[in-house]
Amino acid sequence: MSTQPYKFEGWLGYDASAAEGNMKWGEFEPKRWEETDIDIKITHCGICGSDLHTLRSGWGPTDYPCCVGHEIVGFAVRVGSQVQGIKVGDRLGVGAQSDSCQGRKGDCKACASGNENYCSKWHTATYNSRHFNGDKSYGGYALYNRVPAHFAIKIPDQIPSAEAAPMLCGGVTTYAPLKFHGAGPGKRVGIIGLGGLGHFGVMWAKALGADKVVVVSRTSAKKEDAFKMGATDFIATDEEADWDKKHASSLDLIVCTVSSTHMPMMRYLNLLGMDGTFVQVGAPDDGLPNLQALGFIFKRLKLTGSLIGSPRDIREMFELAVEKNVRPWIQEVPMKDANKAIVDMEAGKARYRYTLVNEGAQKASL
Numbered sequence: 297m298s299t300q301p302y303k304f305e306g307w308l309g310y311d312a313s314a315a316e317g318n319m320k321w322g323e324f325e326p327k328r329w330e331e332t333d334i335d336i337k338i339t340h341c342g343i344c345g346s347d348l349h350t351l352r353s354g355w356g357p358t359d360y361p362c363c364v365g366h367e368i369v370g371f372a373v374r375v376g377s378q379v380q381g382i383k384v385g386d387r388l389g390v391g392a393q394s395d396s397c398q399g400r401k402g403d404c405k406a407c408a409s410g411n412e413n414y415c416s417k418w419h420t421a422t423y424n425s426r427h428f429n430g431d432k433s434y435g436g437y438a439l440y441n442r443v444p445a446h447f448a449i450k451i452p453d454q455i456p457s458a459e460a461a462p463m464l465c466g467g468v469t470t471y472a473p474l475k476f477h478g479a480g481p482g483k484r485v486g487i488i489g490l491g492g493l494g495h496f497g498v499m500w501a502k503a504l505g506a507d508k509v510v511v512v513s514r515t516s517a518k519k520e521d522a523f524k525m526g527a528t529d530f531i532a533t534d535e536e537a538d539w540d541k542k543h544a545s546s547l548d549l550i551v552c553t554v555s556s557t558h559m560p561m562m563r564y565l566n567l568l569g570m571d572g573t574f575v576q577v578g579a580p581d582d583g584l585p586n587l588q589a590l591g592f593i594f595k596r597l598k599l600t601g602s603l604i605g606s607p608r609d610i611r612e613m614f615e616l617a618v619e620k621n622v623r624p625w626i627q628e629v630p631m632k633d634a635n636k637a638i639v640d641m642e643a644g645k646a647r648y649r650y651t652l653v654n655e656g657a658q659k660a661s662l
Contacts, residue, residue: 306438341436342367365436395420468605502526
């Protein structure tokens with residue numbers, strides 16, 4: 297296994313039952329070392345819905361054994377000779393992507409323009425994927441992570457590690473589309489679903505200066521939380537008759553974080569005014585509901601999607617978080633309790649993100 301004085305060990309899923317809390321602790325082989333790489337001693341790792349989709353092979357067959365976790369925070373313990381701007385001891389974060397064709401001969405248009413998250417040649421997810429050299433990627437429910445330095449982001453001193461972790465995927469997944477589609481002064485923004493992604497969406501929309509931030513949820517159970525996060529209005533679809541008609545054309549931009557094939561998508565679209573934009577970031581295992589063309593035609597609506605964020609997006613997001621004091625709502629859980637935490641996550645118990653903590657993995661122990 298690893299020739300380093302530390303072992304790459306973590307929680308491994310061996311089949312779809314892993315998503316039911318049946319991950320097993322074990323050793324794994326990281327990607328072969330390259331001088332553009334960094335080894336990170338993991339102190340924190342957020343739990344993302346993507347982890348559950350992958351563990352149960354919800355988005356397609358998973359390459360088991362699989363160590364999930366792509367909201368990784370820790371300290372550099374080994375830095376390649378070709379890495380610039382990062383040294384041993386630096387606090388770093390790794391999000392949902394850990395490699396692409398960026399910087400290589402003939403890199404794609406997306407990578408060349410700083411949009412590595414849309415790499416068309418070699419998009420490597422932080423787990424359950426393959427690096428540019430062909431080696432398998434393993435995630436952050438673990439003690440250590442090896443990553444190409446380009447995808448390791450320095451974390452501002454003002455942001456605690458436990459809070460920075462869920463920003464690396466959940467945070468940037470909502471920040472990126474809000475920023476790209478112009479959420480800010482003059483815009484009326486809707487966030488569908490107030491979960492791990494949605495709670496970030498509310499806070500980013502507020503931080504970006506949107507005139508109106510509306511949460512759309514099935515019930516009013518989280519209404520008080522929504523207003524504390526910065527929402528200006530709340531729509532409870534199971535409790536308000538004809539909610540889509542009452543609030544018709546009241547929004548300019550919607551970010552939908554819901555992952556359900558059965559969501560009332562055409563009714564959601566009715567909330568948009570002329571030239572409104574609907575951005576889907578939740579990815580249901582069984583696909584989206586059927587859509588009807590007239591819902592788009594009569595208002596010239598746009599339906600689009602958004603995939604995580606680039607290293608540049610993550611840095612910008614951190615800057616905004618510091619400037620506007622954006623603080624995610626998290627619950628810290630010991631890494632040893634990861635199996636219970638993913639079951640609780642699936643049951644909707646998180647308020648609003650879980651961060652796994654490697655107890656004792658502090659900078660002083662490097």
